[in-house]
Amino acid sequence: MRTRQGKYRPPSPLKLPIIGHLHLMSGYQVPYQAFTSLSKKFGSVFGLQLGYVKCVVINGQKNIREALVTKGHHFDSRPNFERYQQLFSGNKENSLAFCNWSTTQKTRRDMLKAYTFPRAFTNRFYTLEELVSSGTRSVVAALSTNTTSTKSVISRHCANIFTRHFCSKSFDVDEATFVEMVDNYDEIFYEVNQGYAADFLPFLLPFHEKNLKRVNGLTHKIRDFVLDHIIEGRFDSFDVQAEPDDYVESLIKYVKSGESPQLSWDSALFALEDIIGGHSAVANFLVKLFAFLAKEPQVQENIHKEIDRVLGTKEVSISHRTLLPYTEATIFEAIRLIASPIVPRVANRDSSINGLEIEKGTVIFLNNYDLSMSPQLWDEPEKFKPERFIREERLVKPEHFLPFGGGRRSCMGYKMVQLVSFGILGGIMQNFTIGADDTSYTVPVGSLALPKDTFTFKFVRR
Numbered sequence: 001m002r003t004r005q006g007k008y009r010p011p012s013p014l015k016l017p018i019i020g021h022l023h024l025m026s027g028y029q030v031p032y033q034a035f036t037s038l039s040k041k042f043g044s045v046f047g048l049q050l051g052y053v054k055c056v057v058i059n060g061q062k063n064i065r066e067a068l069v070t071k072g073h074h075f076d077s078r079p080n081f082e083r084y085q086q087l088f089s090g091n092k093e094n095s096l097a098f099c100n101w102s103t104t105q106k107t108r109r110d111m112l113k114a115y116t117f118p119r120a121f122t123n124r125f126y127t128l129e130e131l132v133s134s135g136t137r138s139v140v141a142a143l144s145t146n147t148t149s150t151k152s153v154i155s156r157h158c159a160n161i162f163t164r165h166f167c168s169k170s171f172d173v174d175e176a177t178f179v180e181m182v183d184n185y186d187e188i189f190y191e192v193n194q195g196y197a198a199d200f201l202p203f204l205l206p207f208h209e210k211n212l213k214r215v216n217g218l219t220h221k222i223r224d225f226v227l228d229h230i231i232e233g234r235f236d237s238f239d240v241q242a243e244p245d246d247y248v249e250s251l252i253k254y255v256k257s258g259e260s261p262q263l264s265w266d267s268a269l270f271a272l273e274d275i276i277g278g279h280s281a282v283a284n285f286l287v288k289l290f291a292f293l294a295k296e297p298q299v300q301e302n303i304h305k306e307i308d309r310v311l312g313t314k315e316v317s318i319s320h321r322t323l324l325p326y327t328e329a330t331i332f333e334a335i336r337l338i339a340s341p342i343v344p345r346v347a348n349r350d351s352s353i354n355g356l357e358i359e360k361g362t363v364i365f366l367n368n369y370d371l372s373m374s375p376q377l378w379d380e381p382e383k384f385k386p387e388r389f390i391r392e393e394r395l396v397k398p399e400h401f402l403p404f405g406g407g408r409r410s411c412m413g414y415k416m417v418q419l420v421s422f423g424i425l426g427g428i429m430q431n432f433t434i435g436a437d438d439t440s441y442t443v444p445v446g447s448l449a450l451p452k453d454t455f456t457f458k459f460v461r462r
């Protein structure tokens with residue numbers, strides 16, 4: 001449609017009163033599939049009115065790169081959904097993922113980098129390597145008994161790897177308070193990964209009040225755990241002149257030295273809680289990966305062969321990633337099929353994509369699911385084929401594969417996903433074949449969240 005200034009707006013389907021185009025999202029497993037189907041009719045950049053919220057959906061590698069990179073600074077805010085406000089004590093700016101762009105967010109990201117992207121051959125990398133290896137040994141021991149829930153085992157050990165790596169704090173993974181903390185994170189993670197019509201029609205929020213209160217209660221319990229069992233007396237005792245040993249100390253040092261932009265201790269704690277919560281993403285991802293593998297005996301055999309050929313009986317560790325390209329490609333393939341969480345952006349100024357005008361305040365959905373599943377970009381995209389990521393025995397990531405977004409708001413945890421998943425997957429495959437009594441299930445796609453006990457596996461010793 002042409003504006004008065006003679007510019008073009010993204011085309012849009014006919015809308016209904018009040019709900020706008022919300023009804024067009026129903027009938028699909030994931031909203032991404034609705035986006036792909038609508039793009040066939042309305043083009044790669046089209047507008048949607050979801051309830052009260054003006055949105056634009058961006059499809060196609062070129063357009064998505066324009067939004068993430070070339071004009072990344074035009075689209076670096078996040079939506080103001082009331083649900084997010086309530087989850088972060090009435091201020092979504094406390095959240096690492098849902099805040100708008102600011103110098104504070106830049107500082108928080110810069111501070112995190114050293115821990116979430118540990119460089120190879122550094123002490124931090126080797127320490128993480130040892131944490132992942134010892135966590136994996138415990139996972140293997142726990143799964144050998146086949147009596148506990150896989151998701152629970154993986155979640156507790158991933159949480160322990162995260163608290164050890166970011167906070168230098170190790171826990172007994174069977175201890176009740178720690179298990180409760182892991183369960184609370186999992187419930188919150190599930191909640192933030194759900195799409196709610198109330199995000200677009202706020203008058204529906206009262207229907208969610210009870211649930212939101214419950215989830216808010218869980219966030220408070222996590223805060224109590226962090227203060228009582230992770231921070232303990234560290235804030236007061238840390239000497240600001242000292243070099244920080246972990247992420248907790250980096251935050252304490254920053255807050256205590258009053259650097260600019262200022263970060264309150266409360267905000268710093270939210271950042272810490274968010275990053276510890278990354279373990280839920282890794283754990284849920286791993287369980288979905290096992291669900292794919294239980295249906296793919298040939299892929300398991302290929303991984304077994306690769307590990308046996310390259311390492312023999314030597315224990316797999318995260319340093320072996322480049323030596324085991326097929327094993328690593330299996331992780332990429334699962335990420336491709338599961339698809340990224342939908343983490344919308346918001347235009348912080350009037351801008352355009354592919355020549356079409358986008359107004360300030362518009363919510364932007366980037367359809368990276370389509371980039372991962374398009375038959376134009378992938379051979380047999382529905383199939384689980386790790387070899388698609390391998391060329392001449394090396395792992396190759398195609399340019400159109402963008403599961404972690406990009407630019408200044410790109411995922412802060414992708415390296416942790418790759419390293420921790422590789423270590424645990426490698427250790428499990430070295431020891432087991434994964435089976436399931438019934439493999440007629442489909443693996444849920446379009447979100448990383450997974451309800452408890454969705455899958456029951458059999459880990460059979462090799």
Ligand code: HEM
Pocket residue numbers: 068096097098109116274275277278279281282285335339340341343344345403404405406407408409410411412413414416417448
């Ligand atoms: C398979 C697992 C994961 C996938 C597919 C994934 C994907 C994504 C995507 C698509 C975004 C939005 C990026 C953008 O707007 O350009 C994002 C943001 C983010 N992710 Fe992840 N993520 C995963 C795991 C993790 C983990 C384990 C952590 C923490 C250790 C993490 C931390 C974050 C943070 C903090 C942001 C927000 C960054 C910002 O807005 O500045 N993610 N992730």
